[in-house]
Structure formats: C-alpha cells, structure tokens
Amino acid sequence: MSANPWNEERLGFLIGLLRPAPQGWVEAASQLPRLRVVLDDLVERAQADAAFRATLIADLEAALAREGIEPRPHLVRELQTRLS
Amino acid sequence: MTSRLTDAELVARCREGDEEAWAELVERFSRYVYAIAVQGFRLSDHDAEDVFQEVFARTYERLDRLREDSAVRPWLAQLTRNLCVDRLRERTRVEPTEDIETGADETLAELDLALDVREALEALGDPCSELLDRFFCRDESYRTIGEGLELPPGTIASRISRCLVKMRVQLEGRNDGPAASGG
Numbered sequence: 151m152s153a154n155p156w157n158e159e160r161l162g163f164l165i166g167l168l169r170p171a172p173q174g175w176v177e178a179a180s181q182l183p184r185l186r187v188v189l190d191d192l193v194e195r196a197q198a199d200a201a202f203r204a205t206l207i208a209d210l211e212a213a214l215a216r217e218g219i220e221p222r223p224h225l226v227r228e229l230q231t232r233l234s
Numbered sequence: 235m236t237s238r239l240t241d242a243e244l245v246a247r248c249r250e251g252d253e254e255a256w257a258e259l260v261e262r263f264s265r266y267v268y269a270i271a272v273q274g275f276r277l278s279d280h281d282a283e284d285v286f287q288e289v290f291a292r293t294y295e296r297l298d299r300l301r302e303d304s305a306v307r308p309w310l311a312q313l314t315r316n317l318c319v320d321r322l323r324e325r326t327r328v329e330p331t332e333d334i335e336t337g338a339d340e341t342l343a344e345l346d347l348a349l350d351v352r353e354a355l356e357a358l359g360d361p362c363s364e365l366l367d368r369f370f371c372r373d374e375s376y377r378t379i380g381e382g383l384e385l386p387p388g389t390i391a392s393r394i395s396r397c398l399v400k401m402r403v404q405l406e407g408r409n410d411g412p413a414a415s416g417g
Contacts (some may be wrong), residue, residue, distance in 0.1 A: 156405045158398040165355060166370040167348040171268035175283055179264070179290035180257040186294070224287040 178222055185225065188217045193232050207233060242303035249297050260290055263307070266349050267314050274341040275318035275334070281325070285317045307349070311342065354405050362397035369394055 170176075178185075192213065196203035206213045210229050211221035219225065239247070239255075244262070247255035267289050271282040292313060293306075300309060315338070322334065355363050368374040369390075376387035376394075383390070 156402045158395070158402065161351060161398050161401055161405075162366075162370050164344075164348045164351040165366055167273070167345060168265035168269055168352050169371045171264040171286065172283075175268070175286050176260060176264045179260045179287060182260075182290060182294045183251070183253045183256055222283075222287070224284055224291075228291075 174220075174222075178220070178225075181219075185219060188214075188219055189225075189229060189232065192217070192229065196233055203233070240304065241306050245297060245300065245303035245306050248294075249303075256294065259293075259306075263310055265352065266307075266345060267310060269345050269348070270311065270314045270338075270342060271318055274315070274338040274345065275322060277318060277321060281321050285314065285321055288317055289314050311346070315342065351401075351405070354401055354408075358397065358401060358404065361393070362400060365390070365394055366397055366401070 192206060196206050206229075210226050214221040214225060214229065239258070241262075244255055244259050248259055264286075267286055268282065271277045271285045272279075277285060289310065293310060300306060318338070319335065355366055365379065368379050369376075376390040380387045380390045385393075
C-alpha cells in the first residue's frame with residue numbers, strides 16, 4: 151500500500167543534493183594538520199624574534215606563501231589573530 | 235578515496251594523528267558541510283568558504299571533546315548549523331527569523347537522508363558510484379560520460395538505471411528506509 155520511499159527518481163534527487171565542495175576548500179581543510187604545524191612555528195618564531203615578527207606582520211600573505219601555503223583568507227585572518 | 239572505516243574508526247585514527255585519516259574525514263563530510271551552508275542557509279560562496287574552513291578547523295581542534303566517536307556526523311551538522319546562524323546574524327545584524335531556521339532545518343533533514351544515500355552509493359563502488367556521481371552531482375550528460383568510457387549514450391542511460399535499482403535494493407535491505415516524502 152505504501153509507496154516505495156527509495157524509488158529511482160527520489161534516489162537521483164537525493165544523490166544530486168550532495169554536490170562536491172570546491173576542490174580548493176577540501177584540499178585546504180585536508181591539509182589542516184600540516185597547516186597547524188606551520189602556523190604554530192611562525193607564531194613561535196614571531197614571539198621569540200621581534201624583527202621576524204615585524205616582517206611577518208608586514209605581509210602575512212607573503213609569509214604564508216614562503217612556507218608553501220596558499221594564503222587563503224581564513225588562514226591570513228587566523229595568523230593575524232594569533233599575532234595580535 | 236573510499237574506505238570501509240566506520241565514522242568512529244576514522245575519528246579514532248584522526249585523534250591518533252593519522253593525517254590520511256583526517257583527509258578522509260574531510261572528504262567524507264565535505265559535501266555535507268558544503269550543502270548545509272549553501273543549500274540549507276543559502277550563504278554566499280565567500281561566507282560558505284569561511285564556515286566550511288571553520289567547521290573543519292574546530293573539528294580538528296576539538297576531536298578530543300567528542301563524547302562518542304560515532305557521533306561525529308550530527309556533531310558536524312550542529313557545528314555547521316551554528317556557524318551558519320552566526321554568519322547570518324553578522325550579515326543581517328538582527329536575530330535570524332524563525333523562518334530562516336525552520337526552512338534550514340527542513341533542508342538539513344533532507345541532507346541527512348542524502349548523506350545516508352551517499353554512503354550507500356560509495357558502498358556500491360565503481361562503476362556505479364562514479365556513474366551516478368557524474369550524472370546526478372556533476373551534471374554530466376550521457377554523451378559526456380559515454381565519451382570518457384567509450385560507450386554509447388544509451389548504454390550509459392541503461393547502466394545508470396541499473397545502478398539505481400541496485401542501490402534501491404541495498405537501501406531496502408537496511409530496513410531503515412526514510413519516511414516517504416516528496417522530492
């Protein structure tokens with residue numbers, strides 16, 4: 151009597167709801183463990199060396215890029231927050 | 235990347251510092267988190283990216299606080315939801331209306347079901363998994379898929395249909411089908 155809840159049309163609809171997130175977002179999130187190590191290291195060095203800190207703060211994006219990290223906005227903001 | 239690790243096993247490995255497990259956890263839930271932000275709360279790409287990254291950053295930092303490893307999925311959903319609401323509040327500078335949250339909750343229930351279906355899809359493995367993903371999630375035509383596989387479009391259509399039947403059988407075998415609803 152009850153309709154099949156898993157009919158093919160409904161399945162196709164449900165499959166289509168979960169589209170892939172942009173690849174760059176997924177890669178950035180996947181690299182979090184390595185990013186944490188790099189960010190921790192940058193902050194630690196900045197705390198120990200005022201000149202390094204000044205250079206870092208002058209251009210956060212370049213500093214991340216030098217470490218081989220794409221300076222995505224959320225990373226730049228996080229580094230900024232941790233240095234302030 | 236497909237593995238048969240349960241959510242709980244995956245979380246346990248992440249907690250041990252296994253970077254591959256972490257990448258797999260992100261892969262497993264990336265579509266879900268993305269869909270909640272973009273479909274559930276209709277965030278802009280910019281806001282959705284911020285929420286997406288924040289969700290995984292907090293998850294990474296707080297895995298130790300998860301009471302049950304198997305609860306990572308609802309935990310992620312709730313975290314994403316909360317961050318989306320925060321973002322809407324920042325944008326509108328007013329409390330979100332109940333309408334927004336109610337509408338989002340309805341979508342979230344649907345997305346939760348979609349994630350069940352996604353898990354079943356991945357359990358089916360290739361070629362079904364790839365065929366259905368390319369057709370329904372990436373909007374590739376029968377012709378485009380067929381060109382890549384050197385098969386005529388009609389064959390792709392019939393294979394997709396057969397894969398959906400296999401999937402239906404698999405889901406029905408779980409005896410926990412969804413409440414019948416539209417869609």
